Amino acid sequence: MRKALIFSFLFLLTASLLPAQESMHTVEFQYAGRSVLVPKLGNRVEVIPILALIGAGAEYSLSAGTYVVALGEQRLQFTPGHKLVLANGVLLNTKEAAVPSPGGIAASISFVDQSLLGPLGFRLEPIPQGYRIAPGARFADPVSVRPAAADFAATTTLVLTLDRATAAVAEPAEDGGIVVRFDDSSPRLDPTARLQSRRVRSITSNGREVVIKTSPDIGLLNSHLLDDPPRVIIELGAVIPKPTPAPAQALERSGPPPIVIDPGHGGKDTGAVGGNGLTERDLTMAVAQRLAAELEARGLAVRLTRDDGEGRALTDRTALANRLEAKLFVSLHANASTFSSVRGAETYYMSLDAQATDAAAAATAKLENEAGEASDERSDLDLILWDLAQTSALNESAELAVAVQTRLNALLDLRDRGVKQAPFVVLTGATMPAILVEIGFLSNPAEASRLARPEHQQELARAIATGIEAFLR
Amino acid sequence: MNRRVFWIIAAAGVSLALLVWLLAGPGRRVVNRQEVVEIDALPTPTPAPEQRVMLLFGGSDGMLHPELRSVPMPAEVHERVRMVVLEVLAGPTGDLQPVVPWPAELNVVFVDNKGNAFIDLSAPPEPLTGSHTELLLAYGLVDSILLNCPELTAVQILFGGQEVPTLTGHLDFSRPLVLNKRFIAS
Numbered sequence: 041m042r043k044a045l046i047f048s049f050l051f052l053l054t055a056s057l058l059p060a061q062e063s064m065h066t067v068e069f070q071y072a073g074r075s076v077l078v079p080k081l082g083n084r085v086e087v088i089p090i091l092a093l094i095g096a097g098a099e100y101s102l103s104a105g106t107y108v109v110a111l112g113e114q115r116l117q118f119t120p121g122h123k124l125v126l127a128n129g130v131l132l133n134t135k136e137a138a139v140p141s142p143g144g145i146a147a148s149i150s151f152v153d154q155s156l157l158g159p160l161g162f163r164l165e166p167i168p169q170g171y172r173i174a175p176g177a178r179f180a181d182p183v184s185v186r187p188a189a190a191d192f193a194a195t196t197t198l199v200l201t202l203d204r205a206t207a208a209v210a211e212p213a214e215d216g217g218i219v220v221r222f223d224d225s226s227p228r229l230d231p232t233a234r235l236q237s238r239r240v241r242s243i244t245s246n247g248r249e250v251v252i253k254t255s256p257d258i259g260l261l262n263s264h265l266l267d268d269p270p271r272v273i274i275e276l277g278a279v280i281p282k283p284t285p286a287p288a289q290a291l292e293r294s295g296p297p298p299i300v301i302d303p304g305h306g307g308k309d310t311g312a313v314g315g316n317g318l319t320e321r322d323l324t325m326a327v328a329q330r331l332a333a334e335l336e337a338r339g340l341a342v343r344l345t346r347d348d349g350e351g352r353a354l355t356d357r358t359a360l361a362n363r364l365e366a367k368l369f370v371s372l373h374a375n376a377s378t379f380s381s382v383r384g385a386e387t388y389y390m391s392l393d394a395q396a397t398d399a400a401a402a403a404t405a406k407l408e409n410e411a412g413e414a415s416d417e418r419s420d421l422d423l424i425l426w427d428l429a430q431t432s433a434l435n436e437s438a439e440l441a442v443a444v445q446t447r448l449n450a451l452l453d454l455r456d457r458g459v460k461q462a463p464f465v466v467l468t469g470a471t472m473p474a475i476l477v478e479i480g481f482l483s484n485p486a487e488a489s490r491l492a493r494p495e496h497q498q499e500l501a502r503a504i505a506t507g508i509e510a511f512l513r
Numbered sequence: 514m515n516r517r518v519f520w521i522i523a524a525a526g527v528s529l530a531l532l533v534w535l536l537a538g539p540g541r542r543v544v545n546r547q548e549v550v551e552i553d554a555l556p557t558p559t560p561a562p563e564q565r566v567m568l569l570f571g572g573s574d575g576m577l578h579p580e581l582r583s584v585p586m587p588a589e590v591h592e593r594v595r596m597v598v599l600e601v602l603a604g605p606t607g608d609l610q611p612v613v614p615w616p617a618e619l620n621v622v623f624v625d626n627k628g629n630a631f632i633d634l635s636a637p638p639e640p641l642t643g644s645h646t647e648l649l650l651a652y653g654l655v656d657s658i659l660l661n662c663p664e665l666t667a668v669q670i671l672f673g674g675q676e677v678p679t680l681t682g683h684l685d686f687s688r689p690l691v692l693n694k695r696f697i698a699s
Contacts, residue, residue, distance in 0.1 A: 101589055101591040101592055102592075103587060103592045103595060103596070104589070104591035104592045104594070104595040104622045105595075105621075105622075106591050106621070106622055106623060108591075115625070115626060117623040117624075117625075119620065119621045119622075121620075122620050122621050122633065122674060123674050124620075124621050124623075124633060124671070124674050126623040126625060126631060128625075129625040129626070129627060129629070131623075131631065131669075131671070131676060133674065133675065209676075264678070304682070305682060309682060311642055311681075311682065312642035312643045313642065320642070354678075354679070354682065373644060373683070375643045375644055375645045376642045376643025376645065376646060377575055377643055377645040377646060377649075378571070378610065378614045378646060379571060379573055379575060379610060381573050382573070382574070382575035382645065388644075391693065457575070460695050460696070461693075461695060462644075462648060462684060462693065462695070463684065463685045463688075463690065464644075464683050464684060464685065465678060465679050465682075465683065465684070465685045465687075466683070468685060476644075476683070478644060478645075481643075481645070482643075483643065
């Protein structure tokens with residue numbers, strides 16, 4: 041009898057738990073009057089049924105390992121096991137990764153909400169039996185943004201101070217101005233902040249981005265993030281060079297425009313290190329000081345971007361040259377290669393990618409169209425002038441590079457590696473002829489020994505100074 | 514055990530079953546509205562036809578040199594980018610040198626609808642130095658991809674799942690790079 045009772049009790053208990061089994065292994069998602077029970081795997085859920093519920097198609101590229109999710113114009117890509125999502129052309133770093141699962145791909149509820157449904161324009165709302173998918177993205181914790189601006193002669197430095205660290209990227213907006221995108225954060229502008237700038241028209245937030253409207257022809261020169269306190273530094277300036285020179289009264293600098301010499305690396309960043317222990321940081325400073333003395337002896341004003349031993353952000357170096365309205369910007373570096381046989385000097389100037397050029401031209405045309413007053417002839421003329429100015433600036437940098445490289449080639453035993461173009465960070469946004477000189481390879485033992493000799497450093501400085509002087513004549 | 518104990522245990526069992534059913538029950542009320550979304554089985558890969566690709570590696574002159582190789586090239590662009598990058602990471606077969614100077618793994622391949630490819634490599638285990646190292650790495654990969662995937666216009670390289678402003682303090686890695694043949698030996 042006792043056994044029968046225990047058996048009956050266990051039978052009843054098991055039978056009663058059966059309905060709960062499915063709900064313990066599934067989560068219900070509702071959208072537009074429909075619902076689906078989605079398999080649950082630990083703290084993750086199968087993703088494909090959720091995407092299917094909102095009408096999004098998911099394709100898997102088997103050998104590339106990439107999922108492509110499409111919903112109308114929206115397009116997401118992600119790879120199982122990796123914390124990256126490409127959402128409508130914008131890279132997002134996610135806190136966690138989706139993982140392979142029996143149904144294809146599984147992810148946590150927060151990943152589904154913030155990294156998949158959010159970029160597609162949806163959000164998850166918890167309900168007793170699971171989640172309801174609602175239109176309208178909901179983003180993560182708010183971040184307070186306090187803007188401040190300082191106008192200089194040719195540029196404006198805009199500082200967005202944040203109340204907590206978060207990833208942010210400043211990019212030129214398609215309709216002009218600048219957009220600052222915040223990863224996984226909803227920016228809220230500090231309503232008490234007051235901002236005055238002749239190059240900034242307005243700053244607004246749409247919940248995901250800070251949108252900065254600028255004065256005509258003013259755009260993003262460069263930007264970077266700083267810590268303690270966390271802030272986004274944005275350098276604004278003329279992105280469409282004017283064919284007419286700036287008025288004299290706009291200059292705030294005293295004395296003649298200097299030549300800004302940038303000794304590469306600095307501080308804890310030693311750069312390349314030769315087998316003889318010579319560091320790029322110390323070598324470029326030694327040559328920069330000798331070059332400054334050479335140029336000053338020839339009656340030219342000079343300014344260095346850093347002191348001995350001090351580090352400085354790459355974008356700050358160009359910004360300094362822009363603020364000083366420098367005549368020229370010359371960045372000095374020493375090279376390193378995995379091939380120890382490679383040696384010689386080379387000089388670089390900025391490469392404007394075809395895409396960037398096209399984008400800027402398109403932005404110019406759009407600005408003109410939006411103005412509504414400009415005739416087609418004026419738009420065409422401005423585009424031609426802009427193109428000429430860009431070409432002129434690049435041509436000047438190319439001429440300076442050739443002048444310097446020619447003198448470096450004349451040095452005994454210095455192999456000519458030529459003049460080349462590449463998108464170097466330190467040359468980005470420079471508003472004057474700007475070059476980067478690689479004075480030799482520290483990875484080549486013979487060249488490293490020669491570079492360590494003070495007399496050779498003096499020869500290099502003299503050769504570069506002669507090239508600069510020839511360009512300025 | 515008497516009849517009274519039996520009924521107490523039976524009542525407790527039924528109560529417990531009722532409680533569990535009530536807790537789990539509401540979700541069951543929508544059964545008539547549920548849909549079952551069929552999950553297709555993963556497709557079986559079909560072998561892609563072999564095609565000659567041009568891959569770029571470093572030469573002793575410090576320039577990029579082409580190496581021709583026949584590899585299976587799928588039609589889908591993500592897969593072709595992955596194939597080219599894996600071949601570049603595998604290194605040259607002749608006298609040339611690898612352009613990625615550490616045993617990097619390819620984590621992610623994305624392609625947007627503007628013709629930009631994004632590739633994520635495992636980060637270098639130690640800091641690299643020299644613009645030459647940076648330039649050969651960048652254009653060895655970018656040019657190899659763009660020369661073999663003509664529908665693409667630019668490639669952004671990420672390291673360790675992160676967008677990096679620069680790798681050794683020179684080249685701008687924060688945006689996609691376009692084809693640059695200046696580093697390919699003529």
